[in-house]
Amino acid sequence: MIILGLTGSIGMGKSTTAAMFREAGVPVYDADAQVHASYAKGGACVGPVGEAFPGVVKDGAVDREALRQAVLGKPEELKRLNSVVHPIIGAMRTHFFADAQAGGADLVVLDIPLLFEGGGERGMDAVAVVTASAEVQRARVLQREGMTPERFEAILAHQMPDAEKRARADFVIDTGEGLEPVRRQVAEIIAVMRDPQRRPKRDKTPA
Incomplete structure (x- = not known):
């Protein structure tokens, strides 16, 4: 099974882009959604956390x-949280792969916001980075309920700069020109990923 990593900084349009892969029939694993579900009532992480x-x-x-307050500024507590949560989320990802394979999928997308920050790109056949201009990004994010310029800057400080992500990507998807150009880019990426002659050659050796 071919694995495409999808990532991008806040406000770049990653969720919209992921939805387009789904519309094209490609199974998408949404890492953030899995974490949210596991933290919700009845979720797998509620008891252990x-x-x-x-x-x-x-x-x-x-x-x-x-x-967040329990782990903020406490590296050891954050490490302990990760040791509890990561195996549970890992099991969810395993189930995703099993379901995709059972459904006959030849290509899947892993939507992971902090893919590069966590070193997860090593497990991908290719990585697509969703991007937009800094002006478009800022305008989108500041429209969100409860968002402030200070909070936006704090979030950016914990994310790899967009320029570095783009430099490390196999594909760059620009969402700043509207939905149809993005849809065309998604279709082309799917075609390239399914073509052994055109598919990027990425080193998947563990770091």
Whole structure:
């Protein structure tokens, strides 16, 4: 099975782009959605996270703000959280691959916001980075409810710069010119990924 990593900084249009891959019939694994689901009431992470961090579970779900405060500025606590959550999310990804294979998929997309930051690109056959101009990005993000310029800058500080992501990508998807150009780019990437002669050759050796 061919694996395409999809990533991009906040406000670049990654979710919209991922939806276009789905519309084209390519299974998409949404890492953020899996984490949200696992933290929701009845989610797989609620019990283990609640045991590791007493007080962060409220009304049967992980309170993300309480959890953030529990690990903010505490590297050891963050490491402990990751040790609890990562195996659970890993199992969800395994189920995704099994379902995609059972459905006859030859290509899947892994939508992972911090793909490069976490070194996950090593497991991909290719990586597509979603981008837009800094002006478009800022305008999109500041339209979000509860977002402030200060919070936006804080989020950017924890993400690899867009220019570096683009330099490391096999494909760059520009979302700044409207939906149809993005849809055309997605179709072309799917065609390239399914063509052994055109598919990028990426080193998948573990770091």
